[in-house]
Amino acid sequence: MIHASAVRVEPASWQNLLASSITDPRTLLHRLQLDPQLLEGTLAAAQDFALRVPEPYLSRIRPGDINDPLLRQVLPLGIELDEQPGYVADPLGEQHSNARPGIIHKYHGRLLLVVSAGCAVNCRYCFRRHFPYQDNSLSTAEWDAALDYIRQDDSISEVIYSGGDPLAANDRRLAWLTREIAAIPHVRRLRIHTRLPIVIPQRITPELIDALCGTRLPVTMVWHCNHAAELDELTRDAANRLRQAGVTLLNQAVLLRGVNDTLSAQIALSEALGDSGVLPYYLHLLDRVRGASHFLVPDYQAQELVGRLLTRLPGYLVPRLVRETAGEPAKVPVSVTLVHDL
Ligand code: SF4
Incomplete structure (x- = not known):
């Protein structure tokens, strides 16, 4: 039998962290205890531009806070799909x-x-x-x-x-x-x-x-x-x-x-x-x-x-x-x- 303290846990490699990033809006909302009513818009916006958040970044987001400044940068929102004049696919040509x-x-x-x-x-x-x-x-x-x-x-x-x-x-x-x-x-x-x-x-x-x-x-x-x-x-x-x-x-x-x-x-x-x-x-x-x-x-x-x-x-x-x-x-x-x- 191996004593628990003898088991060495290797830190996750960057490749594993990259591969295990969250890409499913349902998982993101669940992990961050966000309002499930966001799901419909989040799913639709993620169709246009996929969701991707790696774990080390996720760990710095405050659960339950829709206004968290890190969350705002990565959370797909239905509002992204509203056409706005002057906003184009390739703004820098x-x-x-x-x-x-x-x-x-x-x-x-x-x-x-x-x-x-x-x-x-x-x-x-x-x-x-x-x-x-x-x-x-x-x-x-x-x-x-x-x-x-x-x-x-x-x-x-x-x-x-x-x-x-x-x-x-x-x-x-x-x-x-x-x-x-x-x-x-x-x-x-x-x-x-x-x-x-x-x-x-x-x-x-x-x-x-x-x-x-x-x-x-x-x-x-x-x-x-x-x-x-x-x-x-x-x-x-x-x-x-x-x-x-x-x-x-x-x-x-x-x-x-x-x-x-x-x-x-x-x-x-x-x-x-x-x-x-x-x-x-x-x-x-x-x-x-x-x-x-x-x-x-x-x-x-x-x-x-x-x-x-x-x-x-x-x-x-x-x-x-x-x-x-x-x-x-x-x-x-x-x-x-x-x-x-x-
Ligand atoms: S700003 Fe654009 S290119 Fe830079 S990391 Fe974010 S998605 Fe990628």
Whole structure:
């Protein structure tokens, strides 16, 4: 007989956590003790854009609270299906910048590689919620062609791993890709846009760090965290390990009604990021994607909010307020309104 204390419970691997994510609206409502009357709308909205929530993220949501800021980001609602003028499938016109399968080339000097079609969480406000990922899942030959595109354009000094979430790809794929890109002399930097360290911090393994940091390329990782309650001991550990490996850590957030549209929420987010060694980089105005209109914060409120933030925090903890507009050669900075109410 084995004594109970002799049984060692292995922590769940990130792959198991990813595979066991909640995708059934009934399970989500049950686990979070939410009103069963939500089910009809939740099922309908999840048909349009699937529900996906991994366990480590779920564990930070307060049961029974329909207004929980983390829940609001992931819970499909019937309201998403209401047509709203000005809200479209591809608000950033990315399908025109989809230079070839797997590549989105919008701005001078850098391009996005769609490394993985999948995400670990499906965010209801995502501007790529209708993106044709099926046309951007690459065969080996297509990967070679995508790399050739980079090889042949010596204006490209930075490659950005994007998705979906690029860290949903396995370490072998990421290590191979990073080596291939590092072998292109004109590429000087690697950037990774990811939400995985927030929703499954266990993804930051030594093997992943080796895969990303094992070449000559300096690595910047841009997290996507929208609320202080998304950060905990595990995310802080993940940030520490990345910083020890020399990775520069930044954060981009989206300004979302009912999630982070108050001064206290933005201060708490910036402070919690600062505690983790992650610098706030961008605060994005909502991209007007079909299904996300209920998250909109009007421009004047956003401008005043960031103006107030400037009076409360050191400048390096205040993100730049930006809007992304189809066809523009860069993200457009949005002016802020300074408020004298200290
Ligand atoms: S993780 Fe990023 S790409 Fe994936 S659904 Fe959320 S916002 Fe969209």
